[in-house]
Amino acid sequence: MCGIVGIVGKYPVNQSIYDGLTVLQHRGQDAAGIVTESGGRMFLRKANGMVRDVFRQEHMERLQGNIGIGHCRYPTAGSPSSAEAQPLYVNSPYGIVLAHNGNLTNSEQLKRELFETDRRHINTRSDSEVLLNVLAHELQVENTLKLTPANVFNAVARVHKRCKGAYAVVALITGFGLLAFRDPNGIRPAVFGQRETDKGIEYMVASESVALDVLGYTRVRDIHPGEAIYITHDGEFHHQQCATNPVYTPCIFEHVYLARPDSIMDDVSVYKARLRMGEKLAAQIQRDWPDHDIDVVIPIPDTSTTAAMQLANELGLKLRHGFVKNRYIGRTFIMPAQQMRKKSVRSKLNAIDLEFAGKNVLLVDDSIVRGTTSQQIIQMARDAGATKVYFASAAPPVRYPNVYGIDMPAASELVAHGRSEQEICAEIGADKLIYQSLDDLIDCAREGNPHISEFDTSVFNGHYVTGDVDEQYLQALENQRSDSAKSGGKSSSMNDAALIDLQNAD
Numbered sequence: 001m002c003g004i005v006g007i008v009g010k011y012p013v014n015q016s017i018y019d020g021l022t023v024l025q026h027r028g029q030d031a032a033g034i035v036t037e038s039g040g041r042m043f044l045r046k047a048n049g050m051v052r053d054v055f056r057q058e059h060m061e062r063l064q065g066n067i068g069i070g071h072c073r074y075p076t077a078g079s080p081s082s083a084e085a086q087p088l089y090v091n092s093p094y095g096i097v098l099a100h101n102g103n104l105t106n107s108e109q110l111k112r113e114l115f116e117t118d119r120r121h122i123n124t125r126s127d128s129e130v131l132l133n134v135l136a137h138e139l140q141v142e143n144t145l146k147l148t149p150a151n152v153f154n155a156v157a158r159v160h161k162r163c164k165g166a167y168a169v170v171a172l173i174t175g176f177g178l179l180a181f182r183d184p185n186g187i188r189p190a191v192f193g194q195r196e197t198d199k200g201i202e203y204m205v206a207s208e209s210v211a212l213d214v215l216g217y218t219r220v221r222d223i224h225p226g227e228a229i230y231i232t233h234d235g236e237f238h239h240q241q242c243a244t245n246p247v248y249t250p251c252i253f254e255h256v257y258l259a260r261p262d263s264i265m266d267d268v269s270v271y272k273a274r275l276r277m278g279e280k281l282a283a284q285i286q287r288d289w290p291d292h293d294i295d296v297v298i299p300i301p302d303t304s305t306t307a308a309m310q311l312a313n314e315l316g317l318k319l320r321h322g323f324v325k326n327r328y329i330g331r332t333f334i335m336p337a338q339q340m341r342k343k344s345v346r347s348k349l350n351a352i353d354l355e356f357a358g359k360n361v362l363l364v365d366d367s368i369v370r371g372t373t374s375q376q377i378i379q380m381a382r383d384a385g386a387t388k389v390y391f392a393s394a395a396p397p398v399r400y401p402n403v404y405g406i407d408m409p410a411a412s413e414l415v416a417h418g419r420s421e422q423e424i425c426a427e428i429g430a431d432k433l434i435y436q437s438l439d440d441l442i443d444c445a446r447e448g449n450p451h452i453s454e455f456d457t458s459v460f461n462g463h464y465v466t467g468d469v470d471e472q473y474l475q476a477l478e479n480q481r482s483d484s485a486k487s488g489g490k491s492s493s494m495n496d497a498a499l500i501d502l503q504n505a506d
């Protein structure tokens with residue numbers, strides 16, 4: 001996932017976009033960028049790094065204007081090179097910049113079409129550059145110098161016909177306005193809100209409602225799957241359903257791990273969904289292991305804390321913060337290389353021995369993906385003197401790759417792939433392993449919004465809601481993006497670093 005932000009304001013937006021990106025930092029730690037527009041010109045700053053490192057005073061001063069978009073990136077296609085940091089820019093038929101959260105599943109085919117038919121050049125391996133050029137081409141087809149909301153929505157309707165996969169998008173069209181849309185399955189989130197000023201209403205779009213809260217915007221609603229909203233420079237608000245067959249199938253992993261608990265996503269409180277995950281796990285333990293001998297419940301910070309707290313409450317057990325997190329180290333799961341992820345767990349988490357010594361502990365995490373965290377944490381609990389180390393996961397076993405904007409491209413890297421629960425338990429070194437069932441997890445999320453027809457649960461059951469993902473695609477993805485492929489010469493980011501960065505981002 002990545003974080004996206006867009007604002008059509010009445011006052012300069014640079015600081016608000018910066019603040020919005022900071023709040024969405026948990027969605028992408030590798031690169032960040034902002035584009036603003038003033039007087040018909042765009043101003044850009046983007047680079048690799050966390051938001052606080054990318055923007056210095058001099059950059060902020062240059063980002064002029066009352067309209068702009070921002071992005072923080074967690075790469076799932078191409079390379080981590082700064083040339084692929086977003087927003088990305090094209091200069092025809094208008095100046096257009098775009099920020100994308102998600103991942104296209106047909107970008108290779110689209111890239112060919114763009115070259116052979118639409119006569120457009122793609123300079124990077126980023127699927128987002130492909131998406132931007134498809135949008136630009138479809139706007140060009142409208143062939144007008146006076147872009148109307150109808151023109152914009154027609155173009156988005158054709159983007160939906162051509163692009164497959166997951167995309168939540170904000171785009172800025174110079175001289176016209178801000179466009180935001182979500183793929184027809186609504187896989188990745190996007191929400192919008194507004195705030196009153198003495199000069200009129202300001203609008204903001206973001207990946208998560210927490211960014212609206214922090215900036216004093218009132219959440220209006222989520223953008224619907226397939227819907228586009230378009231806000232002109234003057235602050236006129238337009239919206240339209242642009243997909244012929246939209247279905248509401250958002251990614252359930254947002255509720256498990258990706259989103260902040262204080263966000264409301266697709267009308268579901270992420271916090272409440274995680275509380276329910278704790279409740280259901282507790283019910284399962286009471287049902288299947290009534291004579292358990294757990295002394296204490298210990299969460300693995302940060303994300304599992306909400307579920308662990310409720311689990312302990314329901315079981316009438318003590319919850320103890322036996323692991324302390326170094327707050328200056330980011331999320332380990334979204335780091336780009338396994339070596340880095342492995343090393344970071346130990347420097348990020350430290351055990352307080354007295355919470356473990358001589359006790360049977362139940363460690364709780366939100367999910368077990370590669371097993372990097374659980375393996376090391378269980379060993380740390382043993383080193384701290386625990387008698388028995390039990391482990392519970394608030395999500396079911398992650399057995400299949402993700403193709404919609406989470407960088408889990410290779411089944412072989414997942415600790416649960418091809419292993420029974422007993423084998424996983426042995427692999428991570430626990431005395432007992434308890435997994436949430438998929439039905440229970442779905443209930444936890446759906447309880448917040450019964451209108452959601454289905455969730456994308458592909459990482460748990462291999463069912464891909466866009467219907468275009470087959471074995472051949474998954475094999476190609478693994479060949480391209482597995483850890484070993486990424487560290488190997490051919491597809492390493494070395495070459496990408498030398499790409500002409502077509503924009504002067506300094």
Ligand SMILES: O=P(O)(O)OC[C@H]1O[C@H](OP(=O)(O)OP(=O)(O)O)[C@H](O)[C@@H]1O
Binds near residue numbers: 303333367373
């Ligand atoms: O099995 P793994 O491959 O280790 O992945 C799963 C772990 O990674 C995440 O934590 P992360 O450190 O990214 O972030 P958090 O502080 O939000 O929990 C997640 O919460 C699990 O703890």
Ligand SMILES: NC(=O)CC[C@H](N)C(=O)O
Binds near residue numbers: 073405
């Ligand atoms: N995680 C994401 O949403 C990534 C967006 C886009 N696919 C990229 O790699 O830059």
Ligand SMILES: [Mg+2]
Binds near residue numbers: 301302365366
């Ligand atoms: Mg974690």
